[in-house]
Amino acid sequence: MTQAVVVSLLVGACIGLGGALSSLVANRRPGLTAALLGYPGGMVLGIVGLEAIPSAVAVAGLGWAALGFLAGVGAMVILHRLLLHGRPPSPVVDARIRWLRAGFLAGMGVLLHNVMDGLGIGAGFAHESGLGWLMATAVLLHNLPVGLLIGVPLCMGQVTASRVTGYTLLAGLSTPVGALLGGVLSLGSPAGLTLGLSLAAGSLFFVILRELLPLAVAQHRLLAAAGTALGLATAAALRLWL
Numbered sequence: 583m584t585q586a587v588v589v590s591l592l593v594g595a596c597i598g599l600g601g602a603l604s605s606l607v608a609n610r611r612p613g614l615t616a617a618l619l620g621y622p623g624g625m626v627l628g629i630v631g632l633e634a635i636p637s638a639v640a641v642a643g644l645g646w647a648a649l650g651f652l653a654g655v656g657a658m659v660i661l662h663r664l665l666l667h668g669r670p671p672s673p674v675v676d677a678r679i680r681w682l683r684a685g686f687l688a689g690m691g692v693l694l695h696n697v698m699d700g701l702g703i704g705a706g707f708a709h710e711s712g713l714g715w716l717m718a719t720a721v722l723l724h725n726l727p728v729g730l731l732i733g734v735p736l737c738m739g740q741v742t743a744s745r746v747t748g749y750t751l752l753a754g755l756s757t758p759v760g761a762l763l764g765g766v767l768s769l770g771s772p773a774g775l776t777l778g779l780s781l782a783a784g785s786l787f788f789v790i791l792r793e794l795l796p797l798a799v800a801q802h803r804l805l806a807a808a809g810t811a812l813g814l815a816t817a818a819a820l821r822l823w824l
């Protein structure tokens with residue numbers, strides 16, 4: 583279990599690298615921002631559709647998976663409303679607030695998703711160390727783009743580079759928490775696992791489609807679409823290879 587927690591701590595910290603990278607590349611050209619949001623957006627949508635939802639359904643059935651997914655979407659809809667509530671409309675303030683809101687909601691979705699990543703790593707190592715390393719590799723490969731998903735909108739919302747790195751690192755820290763839970767509960771109940779997986783899937787699905795991709799498209803339509811397609815293709819390739 584110690585091995586699983588240490589490995590997930592290191593793997594989770596890679597999200598901070600994505601955050602640090604964001605401050606170097608975001609805010610330069612609209613096309614670059616669009617591609618750098620589209621790519622992780624497409625990749626995470628691919629992980630949600632090809633990996634998280636099928637596993638959730640396989641563990642405890644469609645009913646629990648649908649319940650978790652709807653709860654995840656619902657929680658994000660409520661947060662989304664609350665975050666802009668009662669603000670007087672102003673185009674300049676609104677642009678910045680929209681980026682900040684997108685970054686914050688992406689962070690919440692990723693936080694939930696990382697607990698499930700950690701749970702997978704923990705369960706993998708509990709089963710057999712080869713499986714644990716495989717899970718850790720899969721998580722490692724998507725964590726750099728995940729850092730961009732949170733980091734790029736925050737940078738566009740004029741958050742400083744050190745804070746962006748700090749926030750993304752914080753989101754990554756939920757990975758070892760998941761590994762710890764996976765070790766303690768040794769997978770928990772099937773219904774609980776399915777709820778967790780589909781809750782994270784639903785919240786990310788909403789945030790990417792409602793917040794992040796529209797912002798990317800507004801920056802540069804073609805490069806946002808190209809980035810998203812490339813991200814989806816990467817997720818499909820990861821699914822096939824690992």
Ligand SMILES: [Zn+2]
Nearest residue numbers: 695696699721
């Ligand atoms: Zn992940």
